[in-house]
Amino acid sequence: xxxxxxxxxxxxxxxxxxxxxxxxxxxxxxxxxxxxxxxxxxxxxxxxxxxxxxxxxxxxxxxxxxxxxxxxxxxxxxxxxxxxxxxxxxxxxxxxxxxxxxxxxxxxxxxxxxxxxxxxxxxxxxxxxxxxxxxxxxxxxxxxxxxxxxxxxxxxxxxxxxxxxxxxxxxxxxxxxxxxxxxxxxxxxxxxxxxxxxxxxxxxxxxxxxxxxxxxxxxxxxxxxxxxxxxxxxxxxxxxxxxxxxxxxxxxxxxxxxxxxxxxxxxxxxxxxxxxxxxxxxxxxxxxxxxxxxxxxxxxxxxxxxxxxxxxxxxxxxxxxxxxxxxxxxx
Amino acid sequence: xxxxxxxxxxxxxxxxxxxxxxxxxxxxxxxxxxxxxxxxxxxxxxxxxxxxxxxxxxxxxxxxxxxxxxxxxxxxxxxxxxxxxxxxxxxxxxxxxxxxxxxxxxxxxxxxxxxxxxxxxxxxxxxxxxxxxxxxxxxxxxxxxxxxxxxxxxxxxxxxxxxxxxxxxxxxxxxxxxxxxxxxxxxxxxxxxxxxxxxxxxxxxxxxxxxxxxxxxxxxxxxxxxxxxxxxxxxxxxxxxxxxxxxxxxxxxxxxxxxxxxxxxxxxxxxxxxxxxxxxxxxxxxxxxxxxxxxxxxxxxxxxxxxxxxxxxxxxxxxxxxxxxxx
Numbered sequence: 001x002x003x004x005x006x007x008x009x010x011x012x013x014x015x016x017x018x019x020x021x022x023x024x025x026x027x028x029x030x031x032x033x034x035x036x037x038x039x040x041x042x043x044x045x046x047x048x049x050x051x052x053x054x055x056x057x058x059x060x061x062x063x064x065x066x067x068x069x070x071x072x073x074x075x076x077x078x079x080x081x082x083x084x085x086x087x088x089x090x091x092x093x094x095x096x097x098x099x100x101x102x103x104x105x106x107x108x109x110x111x112x113x114x115x116x117x118x119x120x121x122x123x124x125x126x127x128x129x130x131x132x133x134x135x136x137x138x139x140x141x142x143x144x145x146x147x148x149x150x151x152x153x154x155x156x157x158x159x160x161x162x163x164x165x166x167x168x169x170x171x172x173x174x175x176x177x178x179x180x181x182x183x184x185x186x187x188x189x190x191x192x193x194x195x196x197x198x199x200x201x202x203x204x205x206x207x208x209x210x211x212x213x214x215x216x217x218x219x220x221x222x223x224x225x226x227x228x229x230x231x232x233x234x235x236x237x238x239x240x241x242x243x244x245x246x247x248x249x250x251x252x253x254x255x256x257x258x259x260x261x262x263x264x265x266x267x268x269x270x271x272x273x274x275x276x277x278x279x280x281x282x283x284x285x286x287x288x289x290x291x292x293x294x295x296x297x298x299x300x301x302x303x304x305x306x307x308x309x310x311x312x313x314x315x316x317x318x319x320x321x322x323x324x325x326x327x328x329x330x331x
Numbered sequence: 332x333x334x335x336x337x338x339x340x341x342x343x344x345x346x347x348x349x350x351x352x353x354x355x356x357x358x359x360x361x362x363x364x365x366x367x368x369x370x371x372x373x374x375x376x377x378x379x380x381x382x383x384x385x386x387x388x389x390x391x392x393x394x395x396x397x398x399x400x401x402x403x404x405x406x407x408x409x410x411x412x413x414x415x416x417x418x419x420x421x422x423x424x425x426x427x428x429x430x431x432x433x434x435x436x437x438x439x440x441x442x443x444x445x446x447x448x449x450x451x452x453x454x455x456x457x458x459x460x461x462x463x464x465x466x467x468x469x470x471x472x473x474x475x476x477x478x479x480x481x482x483x484x485x486x487x488x489x490x491x492x493x494x495x496x497x498x499x500x501x502x503x504x505x506x507x508x509x510x511x512x513x514x515x516x517x518x519x520x521x522x523x524x525x526x527x528x529x530x531x532x533x534x535x536x537x538x539x540x541x542x543x544x545x546x547x548x549x550x551x552x553x554x555x556x557x558x559x560x561x562x563x564x565x566x567x568x569x570x571x572x573x574x575x576x577x578x579x580x581x582x583x584x585x586x587x588x589x590x591x592x593x594x595x596x597x598x599x600x601x602x603x604x605x606x607x608x609x610x611x612x613x614x615x616x617x618x619x620x621x622x623x624x625x626x627x628x629x630x631x632x633x634x635x636x637x638x639x640x641x642x643x644x645x646x647x648x649x650x651x652x653x654x655x656x657x658x
Binding site for chain 2: 083085213215216219220222223224226227229230231232233234272275276277278279281
């Protein structure tokens, strides 16, 4: 049992590193592996290529790793908390909240200074505020509602309300603003520059740290809330911490990259299917590796055609068949 | 030695400021090394009492003490070291083996990272052996039968290593052999490990045989505690399960149906066949009365009715019908 996990971890780690390097080399301009080594270790190489590598492809690849890991871990925690294999962070309304924030800034922000709106930070701040507001509402409700499934429904309803408000905004906006917003919903890994990375990286690190510190309680939650209580787990506190960690991970990523669908729901299933374990001690690092690898693959695919495809579309193309497979396998 | 005691405990629910008290002024004692069965009609508050004693639900009034400590003042973590639970919820955990499931019972004891040390491993394996699941230790719990699954849940409770185990209807959804086995297992565990085991059940006859003590609940008369036989002798069972359509039969510990019995017959003869003869007669509506006009003699191989030798119940009921039709 243990050796199986160890071998899988080794294979996945090599795969992730390989995909990371491929992602750096791949693109409309071909950069060979030796050139990559040159740029990183000898601080030399062609000026344009090193510019592309260091300031475009490297942050994009790191973002892919962070986004894949964060969304998958958030999904794993949601699935355990709700004991529902179709739960994911977006179900709690994280992406809808972020969308609402972004939509407000893009389409209704005549009262904001133009310099702020046109800078990238406006969208990020708006998305984080939007996601946080929805999450705070959900956490508030979680103290009143004692049943996880009801909380799931409340999260869905908050998401629906936010989605409707976005539609209302779109109805009254000019076409340019709508196009800008639709572009944001496509998701983009390349939007994260080094400046943004100094914020995103610590947020993700804190979120992942919280997830790992909760792993023992997450195992207990597999038994359901009553049994977990019988094992001495404080349900309210644990639920609160899980929602906060999910907010940091999924909210943070969504703010910087736009929504990336299906990763959160699909990756935990892939990890469970590969490792055949239920313990979060193994599942957490497993989902991180699988999530990072999958988003790197998605990012490589988006670079194949002459026009780059939106990451949200590619991840959905991967994720949706996996969900169908899960449902068929369950029968 | 009593390990859990209640003082004037009232149980029930409060919803929107309205309190609904199901049972009040309960003074109960749970002793170490005893199997106690909680029985009573639906709605008498078995689950509510169990949940209140386990601290999952607040009492309406009164207190529950475990070893002089009031349960409501204990932290969740401290409660987990005193009471282990087996509930009615069915678990669906992907990829979990029996060993994984039982190891979750060590949760209150293990360090924050939840590592399984050699000592923990020994406790887990011992718990699995105690419920006779050693051969299925690495089997996925979704592949277990209902009886094995329930035994795995009991092993989880054992691994939690608490002085008290509470089980909510552990024999529900099981077939008769498994019900008997679970009851025997719990009886044996209580005596062997010195734990106090409290369970709620609808299996009256099994509870009467396996329980060291019975807590008999009914909506009207509250909770009566005692050794099973004492409760039978003093008529408590009959009072608790009073109904027009059936009665508690003290001679066999089962419920018997109340048939309308208008026709009278007198039966005498072989003892072993008598019981089944009574049952057949009751169902067909005959009251057995001393010195009635119609006399049935039960022989070793059949019945003697009106000087006629009869070998099957069907024939003899038909014969009786003819006699009463003539009257």
